[in-house]
Amino acid sequence: MDLGYGPEHEAFRAEVREFLESEWGRDGAPAEPERERRESEFRRKATGRGYLNRGVPRRYGGSEQTPDVLRAQIIREEFGRARAPLEVPGAGMMMVVPTLLECGAEWQKEHFIPPTVAGEYRWAQGYSEPGAGSDLASLKTRAERVGDEWTIHGQKIWTSYAREADYFFMLVRTEPDAPKHAGISYLLVPADQPGIEIQPLKQITGESQFNQVFFDGARTPADWIVGERGQGWQVSRTTLRHERGHIGGADRSLQLWNSLMRLAGRSRCGDSPALDDPRIRDLMVQVLGYLRAQEYSGFTLLTRAARGQEAGLLETTSKLQYSRIAALISKLALQLIGDSSLLAPGLQPERGDERWLNQFMGSLGMAIAGGTSNIQRNLVAERGLGLPRDAPVRGEPSAAE
Amino acid sequence: MNFDLSEEQRLLQDGVDRLLREELPAPRLREAFDGDAAFDATLWNRLCEQGACGLHLPEALGGAGLELLELALVAERLGYAAAPVPFWGHALAGLAIDLGGSEAQKRRWLPRLAAGDVLTSVAWAETDSRWQPEQWSLPPGPSLSGVKEFVPAGREADLLLVGLAGGELALVETADGGVAAEPVEAIDRTRRLDRVRFEAARADPLPAGAAVSSRVRDAGLVLLAADAFGGASRCLELAVDYAQTREQFGVTIAHFQAVKHQLANLAVEVEPARSLFWYAAHVFDRRPAEAPASAALAKAHLCDVFVHAARETVEVHGGFGYTWECDVQFWLKRAVFDRAVLGDPDLHRARTAELLDWGSG
Numbered sequence: 001m002d003l004g005y006g007p008e009h010e011a012f013r014a015e016v017r018e019f020l021e022s023e024w025g026r027d028g029a030p031a032e033p034e035r036e037r038r039e040s041e042f043r044r045k046a047t048g049r050g051y052l053n054r055g056v057p058r059r060y061g062g063s064e065q066t067p068d069v070l071r072a073q074i075i076r077e078e079f080g081r082a083r084a085p086l087e088v089p090g091a092g093m094m095m096v097v098p099t100l101l102e103c104g105a106e107w108q109k110e111h112f113i114p115p116t117v118a119g120e121y122r123w124a125q126g127y128s129e130p131g132a133g134s135d136l137a138s139l140k141t142r143a144e145r146v147g148d149e150w151t152i153h154g155q156k157i158w159t160s161y162a163r164e165a166d167y168f169f170m171l172v173r174t175e176p177d178a179p180k181h182a183g184i185s186y187l188l189v190p191a192d193q194p195g196i197e198i199q200p201l202k203q204i205t206g207e208s209q210f211n212q213v214f215f216d217g218a219r220t221p222a223d224w225i226v227g228e229r230g231q232g233w234q235v236s237r238t239t240l241r242h243e244r245g246h247i248g249g250a251d252r253s254l255q256l257w258n259s260l261m262r263l264a265g266r267s268r269c270g271d272s273p274a275l276d277d278p279r280i281r282d283l284m285v286q287v288l289g290y291l292r293a294q295e296y297s298g299f300t301l302l303t304r305a306a307r308g309q310e311a312g313l314l315e316t317t318s319k320l321q322y323s324r325i326a327a328l329i330s331k332l333a334l335q336l337i338g339d340s341s342l343l344a345p346g347l348q349p350e351r352g353d354e355r356w357l358n359q360f361m362g363s364l365g366m367a368i369a370g371g372t373s374n375i376q377r378n379l380v381a382e383r384g385l386g387l388p389r390d391a392p393v394r395g396e397p398s399a400a401e
Numbered sequence: 402m403n404f405d406l407s408e409e410q411r412l413l414q415d416g417v418d419r420l421l422r423e424e425l426p427a428p429r430l431r432e433a434f435d436g437d438a439a440f441d442a443t444l445w446n447r448l449c450e451q452g453a454c455g456l457h458l459p460e461a462l463g464g465a466g467l468e469l470l471e472l473a474l475v476a477e478r479l480g481y482a483a484a485p486v487p488f489w490g491h492a493l494a495g496l497a498i499d500l501g502g503s504e505a506q507k508r509r510w511l512p513r514l515a516a517g518d519v520l521t522s523v524a525w526a527e528t529d530s531r532w533q534p535e536q537w538s539l540p541p542g543p544s545l546s547g548v549k550e551f552v553p554a555g556r557e558a559d560l561l562l563v564g565l566a567g568g569e570l571a572l573v574e575t576a577d578g579g580v581a582a583e584p585v586e587a588i589d590r591t592r593r594l595d596r597v598r599f600e601a602a603r604a605d606p607l608p609a610g611a612a613v614s615s616r617v618r619d620a621g622l623v624l625l626a627a628d629a630f631g632g633a634s635r636c637l638e639l640a641v642d643y644a645q646t647r648e649q650f651g652v653t654i655a656h657f658q659a660v661k662h663q664l665a666n667l668a669v670e671v672e673p674a675r676s677l678f679w680y681a682a683h684v685f686d687r688r689p690a691e692a693p694a695s696a697a698l699a700k701a702h703l704c705d706v707f708v709h710a711a712r713e714t715v716e717v718h719g720g721f722g723y724t725w726e727c728d729v730q731f732w733l734k735r736a737v738f739d740r741a742v743l744g745d746p747d748l749h750r751a752r753t754a755e756l757l758d759w760g761s762g
């Protein structure tokens with residue numbers, strides 16, 4: 001075992017630090033409206049240096065680097081330390097770009113990827129419907145070919161950032177007579193058009209990041225389909241071994257933990273500092289056990305990924321670990337903030353990660369979005385432990401598939 | 402970055418596994434559990450022959466010159482197998498002599514200890530769960546009197562490493578007289594415990610005992626954490642296997658989602674926790690400043706995980722799980738042992754917070 005990165009990678013780290021020092025500085029992001037310009041300029045330079053958009057070919061605006069999970073990890077660590085922006089956040093970079101790279105037509109890659117990488121095209125994911133959540137393949141929104149266009153009717157729900165989006169990537173039923181999974185296609189759809197009505201949904205936090213979206217004769221060109229008709233299910237399942245894919249996902253847990261430590265450091269329990277209170281200390285070390293287990297297993301995942309080896313069962317447990325840690329940390333934070341938890345989230349004085357009521361509720365969102373915890377448990381049981389697939393419902397593929 | 406086992410480390414574990422499969426088929430383990438012997442002497446001798454007991458000792462003195470990580474990897478497999486051997490106390494006493502003994506003490510004991518020709522153990526605990534070097538109270542000196550509780554294989558040991566006030570350590574040869582060990586009816590019948598009474602026993606102090614006892618304790622915590630991980634991973638395996646054979650309502654119980662989720666939750670508890678004992682052992686060897694807190698955290702977390710895993714596994718086995726006949730009890734009891742020996746999880750969580758300098762101190 002050796003927890004160091006070795007001379008070659010440490011030299012790389014030094015180079016990244018130097019770059020950050022000169023191109024980003026120590027002060028973090030400037031305030032709006034300066035911020036957006038500053039960030040996109042920085043991203044352009046960081047991409048030029050091969051630090052960002054590493055898995056995206058140069059001709060589509062990426063930096064086309066040889067996959068190297070250790071370099072990718074160093075970049076995450078150093079950018080995190082400097083509070084410098086990574087790739088443009090959101091579903092575009094996370095899902096659309098990898099999917100297009102894998103399954104898109106050449107013109108689609110040329111047309112959609114570069115502006116997405118640059119943050120000029122923003123995307124929303126139109127998958128879930130009122131009747132189709134975990135059982136996504138039962139979706140009903142339908143698209144019909146009329147001339148050289150698709151015409152779309154139906155409803156999507158819980159669609160994050162739909163109001164900010166320029167485009168949707170969505171799953172629709174195009175082959176009504178085919179079996180459930182074989183009747184679905186993957187379409188790209190312009191958001192700004194008369195056939196689409198977006199209604200914000202007020203979330204449990206009081207904010208409205210997600211929406212319901214009604215499609216009533218919305219249209220998109222015939223060739224804005226990714227993959228063939230009826231292949232949308234497979235297209236949506238392509239998960240690239242994309243080096244940006246957070247290995248182990250401990251970064252976010254560690255960041256939350258640091259916020260919790262800051263909170264605990266300035267909180268009091270009765271007359272004494274919270275960090276002197278035996279009960280708080282005990283609870284915090286309990287969380288620390290889970291946190292370190294996730295962090296250190298992340299080192300193993302990284303080691304194996306760098307060698308192209310599988311990590312089996314361990315890999316399947318990542319999301320459950322992460323959502324448990326987020327829940328534990330935010331519950332503890334609630335205890336530390338005491339009666340100010342009685343105030344509406346908007347009245348909380350804290351900002352950023354320390355909006356603890358939002359974290360408290362947000363950790364529930366985490367346990368629901370992107371595959372609920374129960375669906376994750378199916379995955380661990382079936383793929384990780386080799387147990388029989390979920391109670392066969394009329395011969396369908398199980399949730400874990 | 403390499404946080405995985407090397408080929409040699411895997412082979413080391415495979416070698417131990419192979420021996421355990423040969424020497425410890427289910428009936429042998431059952432026999433050890435129900436029998437009167439303190440441990441399985443044949444298995445213990447073969448483990449020592451394979452070098453598993455002196456891995457961490459210097460090559461010049463009959464050891465393999467390896468480190469705590471390797472020792473912990475062996476402890477993990479012993480926990481997995483619920484092996485009825487006095488590995489823990491023996492390994493720790495060797496470590497203490499190597500770290501804190503005089504040249505003469507090392508030359509006298511380590512070669513025989515590595516070969517398994519003498520059996521050593523640690524006499525640390527005093528009443529009211531006082532396991533820690535800071536809590537030991539027997540007065541140091543050439544003549545030792547007082548009582549130590551829960552000494553593993555106390556009656557069989559040839560040599561005891563006794564913890565004394567001020568964190569001092571001394572060696573007592575049981576054949577010298579003044580040592581009376583009486584068995585306690587112990588929960589884990591694969592690792593018997595004795596109460597040892599010293600009456601003017603001849604004690605040979607380790608010159609650097611007080612300087613090393615805390616580090617030896619940390620090693621003890623890591624080895625228990627490793628054993629606990631091994632045990633917990635075995636529980637998960639036993640539960641998964643049973644769920645795939647036991648049939649109810651016309652199918653194996655592994656078809657029921659409640660059972661699947663119970664097992665999945667267990668996997669999420671157990672699988673990532675392996676890294677805690679790897680890490681604690683690794684920093685013990687390579688970054689000593691980090692070792693005390695990492696060892697305490699690993700022991701606290703993994704022993705809780707093991708108790709939980711063993712309980713869930715009994716439950717998955719239903720009524721059969723509640724019988725003496727069902728092997729799962731070996732691990733439930735091993736979990737209780739690992740949890741309590743050298744201080745319980747609450748204590749080590751409190752120590753972790755202290756070692757990390759939380760609060761105003």
Ligand SMILES: Cc1cc2nc3c(=O)[nH]c(=O)nc-3n(C[C@H](O)[C@H](O)[C@H](O)COP(=O)(O)OP(=O)(O)OC[C@H]3O[C@@H](n4cnc5c(N)ncnc54)[C@H](O)[C@@H]3O)c2cc1C
Pocket residue numbers: 124125126127128129132133134135157158159160161210364365366368369370371372373374375378390399658
């Ligand atoms: C914050 C947030 C953001 C989101 N953003 C988007 C987005 O941008 N685009 C989008 O398309 N969707 C989005 N979603 C929707 C999300 O993908 C779905 O909520 C999720 O897939 C679960 O579907 P559901 O809500 O219909 O719950 P259901 O599937 O109805 O599940 C309800 C409960 O039943 C359990 N359950 C269901 N099936 C099983 C089973 N087979 N076995 C055991 N238990 C089961 C679930 O675990 C859950 O506890 C978002 C959700 C949240 C919370």
